[in-house]
Amino acid sequence: MSSNRGIAYMEPGVVEVQDIDYPTFELQDGPGVNPANVGRKLPHAAILKVVTTNICGSDQHMVRGRTTAPPNLILGHEITGEVVETGPDVEFIKIGDIVSVPFNISCGRCRNCKERKTGICLNVNPDRPGSAYGYVDMGGWVGGQAEYALVPYADWNLLRFPDKDQAMEKILDLTMLSDIFPTGYHGAVSAGVGVGSTVYIAGAGPVGLAAAASAQLLGAAAVIVGDLNQDRLAQARSFGCETVDVSLGDPRDQIEQILGVPEVDCGVDAVGFEARGHGAGSGTEAPATVLNSLMGITAAGGALGIPGLYVTGDPGGVDEAAQKGSLSLDLGTGWAKSLSFTTGQCPVMKYNRELMMAILHDRVQIAKAVNATPISLDEAPEAYREFDSGVARKYVIDPNGMLSSDRK
Structure with missing residues (x-):
């Protein structure tokens, strides 16, 4: 089994890089995990080697202590990755695919998902409609500011990029498809x-x-x-x-x-x-x-x-x-x-494929607009402090060194 590291919220103003568990096809107990979700079997999930994962202003609300987030919560809901393992129920997503992960987790089976209201899925968070990775009161799905992350309902949730080489060339734009x-x-x-x-x-x-x-x-x-x-x-x-x-x-x-x-x-x-x-x-x-x-x-x-x-x-x-x-x-x-x-969470899947096509066909330069700035996983705690000071940057974490040749 591979090792894994991730960014954990510790207390207001403090995040740190921790050794964390490698993902498994069962939701384990941990900080912020709803008890009703503990032990949930995930044969429909995929494990990703994270290519990019971004710091979001919503993460910053937690890090400032402005939510009820518990210590040691692994942060991160903006995830782009390479599929390295799939559960037995995954049919269409394949190992080696480069994919974008909508920040809102959805099952694809409930009434709201079928109506494209994936921000308020009824089946992934026992507390309320709607869920997200690494976020307080969202069911306890482990965050993606890590080397490896797990995505449930992979065939439904993952947006596969059509060409791997093209995707890596435009990855600073494509990473924005997960949320912002x-x-x-x-x-x-x-x-x-x-x-x-x-x-x-x-x-x-x-x-x-x-x-x-x-x-x-x-x-x-x-x-x-x-x-x-x-x-x-x-x-x-x-x-x-x-x-x-x-x-x-x-x-x-x-x-x-x-x-x-x-x-x-x-x-x-x-x-x-x-x-x-x-x-x-x-x-x-x-x-x-x-x-x-x-x-x-x-x-x-x-x-x-x-x-x-x-x-x-x-x-x-x-x-x-x-x-x-x-x-x-x-x-x-x-x-x-x-x-x-x-109001409410954006239903990412309503828009992400069309916006992907706009990026791939050079209709928009979203990375330039938000000043995308790549950093390593170990640089993330300092980036959180800089982001909180109001710098005009969108920090893109490169946890596995896959963007190292593109570093600014």
Whole structure:
């Protein structure tokens, strides 16, 4: 049996590289594993040698101590890998395939999966609909920031790249298919972005930048990205976005300077529950700020896509309500303007094949848009610290040295 190493959350602000168990075709007990999932047989699974696995802002929420994640939880839900072993029930996925792993785990058998709602599969998490690798309250499936990872329901979940050599040439783009590219795209699609749209995206982190690139791919006439971080705003401008510095105040005035009117057709929240105030309040956490701002600046009859994460348990919330995920929303404005809202996990499988084709045929350069930066597994703890400081990078972990010749 091979050895394995992975990135574990230890306590707020601390992650470390640990020796961990090599995957088996049975879900073992461990940190965060739902007792009802312990011992679950997985003959339909595949074991992957991880080619790339990315640090996500959602991971950072846990590492900051803003969730109820337990110590020693193995992190990582953005996984691309090479199949090295398959269970006896796997029929179509073959050893040697290079594959993308949707971050949401789904069975392919339940009603929601059959309706392409794979973000809320009914059969993989005993606690609630929906699951993910290496994430708190998501059933306890082991994370993929590791040398080897296991994927259940492999024939259903895995997206196989058609040519191995081409995949490795474009791996920094293709690694984004596991989460942030489909998630950003979902935010743009659910906000109604189309040819000629004007769109405001709150947040210039990797998901916000992916949403911006997606809006361009969908034909938006003007893509405006707002943030407090100057480096991230500069990254948005690097591929043709307009930007708004929300430390100067509500986005409305700056949007009017760009468009001539103080509103947009479509709004995307790529910030989530750790949002900060605008203007004079930009140094203070105010979790409803982004949603309320978007309701104010989105045109009547428009829509909000909300890929930004909101949680039901936040120990660091600003007040008792926020600690339970209850926010003071200006819902009256949203109702009066007939705005629609789409929240929740992106159903990655709804989009990932089409986005793969866009990458393979050079229709989008998503790695460049999010500033993909390869690192080794041992460099990951420092990368978490840098990411938390707000650097304009998307860290791509190379746990098995398969990208070493492409290192920056």
